[in-house]
Amino acid sequence: MFSLNKLTLKAKVIIVSVIVLIISMGIVYIRNTHPITVVKINDWIFVLSNDKGNWYYKANSINVDGQTNIMTVWVKIVYTDKGRQEFLKIHKKDEYVNIDRSLSLLVINVPKMIYDEDRVVH
Secondary structure, three states, X not given: OOOHHHOOHHHHHHHHHHHHXXXXXXXXXHHHOOOOOOOXXXXXXXXXXXXXXXXXXEHHHOEEEOOXXXXXXXXXXXXXXXXXXXXXXXXXXXXXXXXXXXXXXXXXXXXXXXXXXXXXXX
């Protein structure tokens, strides 16, 4: 299971919206107050957790094109045992023996609220 292309459209919109909201709130907060302390794990910032895994984004990888309002950001999923088992069930033909995490470069069209995975590394 747990690659981004297997999620429903509603789940994708929610995840992208949460990431955009967190980033926007952080930018506004930093501009209006003193710097904040963010919990980082190897420069990855925690977004959410569910029974399939923990989601992170890499803050220094965020790039927004001012002309097109297209945003790119690296997202990482660190799988739980359940998420790992579901991933391996779906990717049998890919000959994975074990999977720990997935990295995805998301390309987000902010005005249209849609995104695509440009690159995925398991």
